[in-house]
Amino acid sequence: xxxxxxxxxxxxxxxxxxxxxxxxxxxxxxxxxxxxxxxxxxxxxxxxxxxxxxxxxxxxxxxxxxxxxxxxxxxxxxxxxxxxxxxxxxxxxxxxxxxxxxxxxxxxxxxxxxxxxxxxxxxxxxxxxxxxxxxxx
Amino acid sequence: xxxxxxxxxxxxxxxxxxxxxxxxxxxxxxxxxxxxxxxxxxxxxxxxxxxxxxxxxxxxxxxxxxxxxxxxxxxxxxxxxxxxxxxxxxxxxxxxxxxxxxxxxxxxxxxxxxxxxxxxxxxxxxxxx
Numbered sequence: 001x002x003x004x005x006x007x008x009x010x011x012x013x014x015x016x017x018x019x020x021x022x023x024x025x026x027x028x029x030x031x032x033x034x035x036x037x038x039x040x041x042x043x044x045x046x047x048x049x050x051x052x053x054x055x056x057x058x059x060x061x062x063x064x065x066x067x068x069x070x071x072x073x074x075x076x077x078x079x080x081x082x083x084x085x086x087x088x089x090x091x092x093x094x095x096x097x098x099x100x101x102x103x104x105x106x107x108x109x110x111x112x113x114x115x116x117x118x119x120x121x122x123x124x125x126x127x128x129x130x131x132x133x134x135x136x137x
Numbered sequence: 138x139x140x141x142x143x144x145x146x147x148x149x150x151x152x153x154x155x156x157x158x159x160x161x162x163x164x165x166x167x168x169x170x171x172x173x174x175x176x177x178x179x180x181x182x183x184x185x186x187x188x189x190x191x192x193x194x195x196x197x198x199x200x201x202x203x204x205x206x207x208x209x210x211x212x213x214x215x216x217x218x219x220x221x222x223x224x225x226x227x228x229x230x231x232x233x234x235x236x237x238x239x240x241x242x243x244x245x246x247x248x249x250x251x252x253x254x255x256x257x258x259x260x261x262x263x264x265x266x
Binding site: 002003005006009010012013016017020048049050051053061062063064065110111114117118121124125127128131132135136 | 150151154155157158159161162164165166167168169170172175177213230234237238241244245248251252255256259
């Protein structure tokens with residue numbers, strides 16, 4: 001019965017969206033972090049989604065979501081001149097993280113909407129299957 | 138054994154279930170870069186069913202033929218995107234949700250037809266009780 005594949009597809013998408021939500025939470029939590037060493041400062045992280053269809057019964061058109069990895073943002077760090085900061089380097093500079101708060105809020109909303117869409121999809125399919133089970137009663 | 142009276146509804150249900158899978162893949166991949174939305178063509182599936190299904194004997198040109206869906210799955214086609222996107226994803230969430238709702242309704246309709254046929258057969262078996 002083909003409808004059961006929907007649970008795998010929506011499940012993989014919900015997993016991907018929840019990872020995205022976790023990464024966003026960690027970005028927002030570190031939005032204010034600074035460091036005197038540019039290599040040690042927190043960099044915004046983003047998950048990379050890709051589609052996969054091999055393991056899902058080999059049927060055409062059925063595709064789940066997979067996370068290929070979580071990459072650090074390449075956006076430039078903010079340099080701040082704060083000589084009184086305890087972490088400041090020899091020149092009196094500190095490096096602030098490259099987390100973009102606005103971007104992260106948008107990411108959070110998008111992830112939450114997509115997650116809800118997948119929950120609705122599972123609910124509808126579950127209803128259809130339950131109705132099919134009561135066929136001929 | 139396949140009961141002819143029920144077979145066409147069964148195949149329609151199979152088509153709807155398959156389309157449900159394809160549409161849910163589209164919604165699941167709404168945020169995946171370079172994913173292209175896909176769909177099944179009901180009209181095309183019906184057309185191929187017309188060519189291959191068993192035919193009834195007709196005694197007049199005004200009689201219509203009954204068509205059922207074929208057993209083989211319908212062809213998966215790519216959807217024509219309505220708006221360009223930066224990440225190469227062609228899923229339009231409003232279109233997909235509308236199609237998903239429509240498909241679920243059609244599935245329920247096919248299910249109701251099948252249920253009615255089963256009731257009719259059961260009534261015939263019991264002699265109208």
